[in-house]
Amino acid sequence: MRKISLTVLAGVLLNMISLAQSPTAFDTFEGELNTISTSVPFLLIAPDSRAGAMGDVGAATSPDHNSIHWNASKLAFIEDDRGVSMSYTPWLQDLVPEISLSYLSGFKRLNSKSTIAGSMRYFSLGEIQFTDAQGQFISNFNPNEFTIDGAYSMKLSQNFSTGLAMRYIFSNLTGGIQVPDAGGATKPGTSFAVDLSSYFQSDKFDIDDKEAYFAAGFNLSNIGNKISYTDGGEEHFLPTNARLGANLFMELDEYNTLSFAFDINKLLVPTPPIYDSLATVPGPENIISGQDPNVGVLQGMFQSFSDAPGGLQEELNELMYSVGAEYWYLKQFAFRGGYFHEHVTKGARKYFTVGVGLKMNVFSLDMAFLLPATRGVRSPLANTLRFTLLFDMAALYATDKE
Numbered sequence: 001m002r003k004i005s006l007t008v009l010a011g012v013l014l015n016m017i018s019l020a021q022s023p024t025a026f027d028t029f030e031g032e033l034n035t036i037s038t039s040v041p042f043l044l045i046a047p048d049s050r051a052g053a054m055g056d057v058g059a060a061t062s063p064d065h066n067s068i069h070w071n072a073s074k075l076a077f078i079e080d081d082r083g084v085s086m087s088y089t090p091w092l093q094d095l096v097p098e099i100s101l102s103y104l105s106g107f108k109r110l111n112s113k114s115t116i117a118g119s120m121r122y123f124s125l126g127e128i129q130f131t132d133a134q135g136q137f138i139s140n141f142n143p144n145e146f147t148i149d150g151a152y153s154m155k156l157s158q159n160f161s162t163g164l165a166m167r168y169i170f171s172n173l174t175g176g177i178q179v180p181d182a183g184g185a186t187k188p189g190t191s192f193a194v195d196l197s198s199y200f201q202s203d204k205f206d207i208d209d210k211e212a213y214f215a216a217g218f219n220l221s222n223i224g225n226k227i228s229y230t231d232g233g234e235e236h237f238l239p240t241n242a243r244l245g246a247n248l249f250m251e252l253d254e255y256n257t258l259s260f261a262f263d264i265n266k267l268l269v270p271t272p273p274i275y276d277s278l279a280t281v282p283g284p285e286n287i288i289s290g291q292d293p294n295v296g297v298l299q300g301m302f303q304s305f306s307d308a309p310g311g312l313q314e315e316l317n318e319l320m321y322s323v324g325a326e327y328w329y330l331k332q333f334a335f336r337g338g339y340f341h342e343h344v345t346k347g348a349r350k351y352f353t354v355g356v357g358l359k360m361n362v363f364s365l366d367m368a369f370l371l372p373a374t375r376g377v378r379s380p381l382a383n384t385l386r387f388t389l390l391f392d393m394a395a396l397y398a399t400d401k402e
Contacts, residue, residue: 055323068118126143167222268304271314334356
């Protein structure tokens with residue numbers, strides 16, 4: 001169990017919440033840390049082991065049970081009739097052993113052109129003991145966040161599909177505890193968001209006499225109203241994200257297949273500007289570089305492409321890259337690897353990923369492991385493990401009938 005005082009809690013809330021809109025950086029210089037903060041960042045954590053083993057790629061990889069998270073439009077091309085997947089990820093275990101992400105997803109084909117899907121995500125921060133500024137016990141609480149998603153995907157042609165996902169978001173970080181410095185009584189934050197996606201899968205063609213196809217995907221996720229954790233307090237951006245990816249799949253022979261995938265991500269949230277160091281309180285009139293981050297959701301999305309204080313170079317630094325590969329033997333044994341890169345001034349997440357998969361008639365088991373690529377710095381993501389269990393419900397039903 002961890003202890004946290006009201007003073008610390010107020011600081012956490014004020015920083016986690018208000019940095020997304022009211023950063024307090026003064027006269028920073030090009031190349032210094034200037035991260036983009038949002039509420040509910042757990043929405044961006046890879047929930048499943050397959051993508052987690054491939055450097056967090058997913059916009060254009062072949063459709064699977066967890067496509068609702070990465071690109072719902074892929075589900076229109078899924079071959080199975082229906083399926084369910086369960087995933088579990090102990091998160092930041094080197095720092096706090098109680099944090100975890102649980103994920104449940106499923107899909108059902110309606111016909112040859114359309115598919116529906118749903119998912120639930122639960123993020124637990126473990127038990128925390130709240131104390132006042134004098135260290136006196138107040139209460140114990142388990143901060144938690146969850147989402148409930150629904151999605152529909154439809155083929156518009158033989159090679160192209162679109163998808164729509166809707167999401168309810170609930171974030172309870174304080175249990176309603178009174179935090180004077182954060183505006184008094186706190187409350188759970190709630191929001192609704194949508195994902196808009198598209199997916200292209202080419203006809204099969206030959207590469208050195210090997211059958212192959214190319215795929216591309218785009219997902220605009222977490223477009224929704226801001227979240228507030230206090231009555232009448234500030235509202236804070238969701239982690240609206242644009243993901244663009246490509247995938248090349250090849251059948252090496254009747255026993256072996258290989259695919260390579262690449263994703264680019266960008267948060268569509270305003271970048272913190274640079275304020276005049278002589279100003280006592282940061283405000284729009286004191287911005288010396290960048291743009292005012294206190295704007296609406298849609299304006300913030302468009303503004304995010306041109307508001308970085310460092311100009312075009314900093315905008316390019318905000319791009320995150322993922323590459324991954326997947327090898328299958330006999331369509332039963334999978335070996336995966338990947339790499340994720342985020343610029344040092346935007347969070348410095350750099351890590352390799354590896355994983356394996358085993359597919360049986362009715363169920364499949366995937367595992368993934370994360371290896372930090374940073375040298376000399378202890379990463380809180382070190383030794384992250386993911387586990388996913390997938391069920392082919394159509395095969396299970398057929399087995400039961402036999």
